[in-house]
Amino acid sequence: MSLFRPDVEALQGYVPGEQPQESGWVKLNTNENPYPPSPRVVSAIQQAAEGRLNVYPDPLGRGFCQAAAELFNLDPDWILPANGSDENLTILVRSFADKNDLIAYPYPSYILYETLSEIQGTRHARLRLEPDWSWNIKINRPLIEQAKLLFVPNPNSPSGNHWDREVIQSIVPPNGVLVHDEAYGDFVDEPHKLELLHSEVGKQIVVTRTFSKSYSLAGLRFGFCVAHPDLIAGMRKVKDSYNCNTLGLAAAEAAIRDQAWMLENRAKILATRTRLSESLKSLGFDPVPSQANFVWTTHPTISHREIYEQLKGRKILVRYMNFPNAAPESTTNRTGAVDGLRITVGTDKQVDAFLEALSEIVAAG
Amino acid sequence: MSLFRPDVEALQGYVPGEQPQESGWVKLNTNENPYPPSPRVVSAIQQAAEGRLNVYPDPLGRGFCQAAAELFNLDPDWILPANGSDENLTILVRSFADKNDLIAYPYPSYILYETLSEIQGTRHARLRLEPDWSWNIKINRPLIEQAKLLFVPNPNSPSGNHWDREVIQSIVPPNGVLVHDEAYGDFVDEPHKLELLHSEVGKQIVVTRTFSKSYSLAGLRFGFCVAHPDLIAGMRKVKDSYNCNTLGLAAAEAAIRDQAWMLENRAKILATRTRLSESLKSLGFDPVPSQANFVWTTHPTISHREIYEQLKGRKILVRYMNFPNAAPESTTNRTGAVDGLRITVGTDKQVDAFLEALSEIVAAG
Incomplete structure (x- = not known):
């Protein structure tokens, strides 16, 4: 048994x-x-290591949130730091998707969305992409309308293509949350500046970002969500209190402040x-x-x-x-x-x- | 809405x-x-910071598992490292407790057990302790027998008392898992050496440990489970692939190797x-x-x-x-x-x- x-x-x-x-x-x-990664990141870690590792980190990671908020010209309560972007995705599933809810994601895309749905025990559906990696919105509409969570990696993996903002806005589930997974967002020729969050459907969108790719910090495990404060406040209840460590918070703050x-x-x-x-x-x-x-x-x-x-x-x-x-x-x-x-x-x-x-x-x- | x-x-x-x-x-x-923390821990972090932070950590944290296994004279597949002991508890709930399952815990004890049950949406029950912080096993027996997960912090918080091994063995749920939360285990006058895991009911026990207390590393967020490899293998499927970061793995390995x-x-x-x-x-x-x-x-x-x-x-x-x-x-x-x-x-x-x-x-x- x-x-x-x-x-x-x-x-x-x-x-x-x-x-x-x-x-x-x-x-x-x-x-x-x-x-x-930036030498400033390495210094920040080395300094934090000599600091007060015996005490807990700030549960909200306010220093990092402030730095991220400045970059995006938002208030810090729009930011939720996490132990890697994967933890962001886990928090999202545990926040929004119950057994009978539907989690949807394009296919082929990041296979972890499906694994997380299976762990949570929710319904889940693959939205098949066209051979040229474009969306057939008409055919996928019924599943999009049912979705409680729709994960959209943009750029997509494995294909590397990028969908326009108009496409994304048109597939926000009417009664759910669209997760715009921007793990590779900094590599787009013209990276967007969170315009999605300021659109009409912005209150139903969560943007996820990671330090693993563009900031050269896959070993650090650090990611964050950007979303309306109402969404962030609820997700904070689901995350572990101290999900980010002192070294990671110091490193990520240094990294995001060294855009050059x-x-x-x-x-x-x-x-x-x-x-x-x-x-x-x-x-x-x-x-x-x-x-x-x-x-x-x-x-x-x-x-x-x-x-x-x-x-x-x-x-x-x-x-x-x-x-x-x-x-x-x-x-x-x-x-x-x-x-x-x-x-x-x-x-x-x-x-x-x-x-x-x-x-x-x-x-x- | x-x-x-x-x-x-x-x-x-x-x-x-x-x-x-x-x-x-x-x-x-x-x-x-x-x-x-140990100066060796600080050195290990500083060295890792100059190493390859741009690549992902070992998903299984094998270097750390080897060091922990040596301390306990076990094979490394008995060890599951995590992003703080709180993540261990989250992984346990997500691994073993479904909506209709019962999670039980003594009361008063660590209130997070209840929060995690509420997040998962399971049934949950407080097992009231006697005024002298002892167990009334007879009265709590019906709930213990139903429990899928029984969390027992030992020593208990907030009381700081410690229950004997005989008490713990007698409250293992017949069809469930007992989590022996040893966050404070190193401070017991005679710390146990995982004898529980080698007892008859050992295959239904998961021991959790943390580096936050005895190892002076609350800022690091590092904990681990010790349990039979069949239990560890299942829990690995639930955890995020890269739940532990390169710095934490290096630091925890150095810490556990500096027992003195x-x-x-x-x-x-x-x-x-x-x-x-x-x-x-x-x-x-x-x-x-x-x-x-x-x-x-x-x-x-x-x-x-x-x-x-x-x-x-x-x-x-x-x-x-x-x-x-x-x-x-x-x-x-x-x-x-x-x-x-x-x-x-x-x-x-x-x-x-x-x-x-x-x-x-x-x-x-």
Whole structure:
């Protein structure tokens, strides 16, 4: 007899990308930033480590909230810091979705939305995207109208495309919350400035952000939500009192106050992204135009899994992803899988190593 | 119309102890350790800060698990690290307790157990303790037998008393999990060595531990569970993939490997605890003999809230706690409240300042 909840017993569990702990890998599989965080972040951590680690952190993380609020020209009560953006998503599910509520998300997208729905034991639905990664709003409308929570990663993963603000505003559930997951938001050519929150449907939108990508701090586990204070106040009741630690709060505050450092790394990544996409095309691949720090690509003839394995044999890790039943509602092929390779934009040197290996594999294949 | 789950809408929310961010307070209200963490911990953090914060941590925290397993002479798959012991408790509730399941806990004890039950929307029940803080197992048996999760903080808070192993083994729910919350376990005169886990009912017990108290790392947010690998494996599916950050993992590993530092601070706290208890008695108070790093006390005539306020006026913070409906099942006075003061064992200097203020207040009252 299992003591676990049936929902947990049935759960496969989310499998994160491989994280080899030994060195020597070209790691282009989990969308980490290849550049180090701001030296001011490192100083802030070192100073906090010599401070008062024996006492609890500020439960509301007010120093960080103030810094984030200044960046967005909002009051601090619009900000909720969390132990990584994943914790933001967990808090959202536990705040808004009961057993009989529907959680919806585009498909293919970030598979964790589905796992979190399964853990919570809610109803959940995949909103199939078109082959060009656009929304077919008409077909998905009935599920959108039922949704209590609609998670929309924008830019989307694995595809890296970005949906316009008009699209997002048109899919806010009438009786629910749209979570605009901006994990990759800083890599968009023209990052938005939270205009969504100031729109007519703004009180039903929660924006989530992370320090893992653009701020080079995946190891820190720090993310935050931006939303109307009424939403933030309710979510605060659900979070653990001290969900953010003293070091993380100090580091994140230093990071968000050093926009110049982040933007310089962003510029390098955007330049490398263009080069990576062009090179993929010249090797016969079909990359999706990316607005993120990764590129999703397919090849018309060579097996994607085979390419992944061959790269791994050369100690180059990219992400092979396979999404079963991903053919959109609008097509007749409802059982078709979508698979491909998601390649993180690394340093120029890492991308060169990847491209060199890839051209050998393509030549042999 | 509220978009929140009705359970969340109804929630008061857990209110943690006051955390004044400015200096100048004698802070004896949230059971922090007054001594700094091991210098090896500070070094480990500073080294990790200069390392690879741009990449994700090991999702399983294997370095830490290995160190904890060595301390307890177990295999590493008995260990689950978490973002503070509060996250352990959240993971436990989400793993084991469904809407119709019963979560039980002694009362008065750590009020967060009730808050977490309310967030999850489960049934929950208080098991009233006797006036001397002992269990009336006979009267509580029907609820214990129904419980899916039984949280037992041992030593208990706010009382600081410790229940024998025989008592704990006799209250393991026949079809559920007993969580032996050892937040204060290192302060017991004879700390147990996880004998509970090796008992006949060991597969239904989860031990939780924290670095916030004995290891002087409340600011770090780091705790862990120890339990049979079958239980740990299921709980891993529920936790966020990267729930522990790179800095916390490095710090906790260094802390658990420096037992001498922790034990030296523990010895100081135990000596001060004895002195604090004796002084309270000589001022006319009735302190409960403590096995934790705090002392719970009442006074036969002076208002506890009044003492708290007067101390606060002198910038000395202790915890005033009031538990309504705390009179035990075995008494006729079912609506009686229990209130009193919970005083953290600080440094000798802090305790002297507290005792001096207290003797003035008693003399005036």
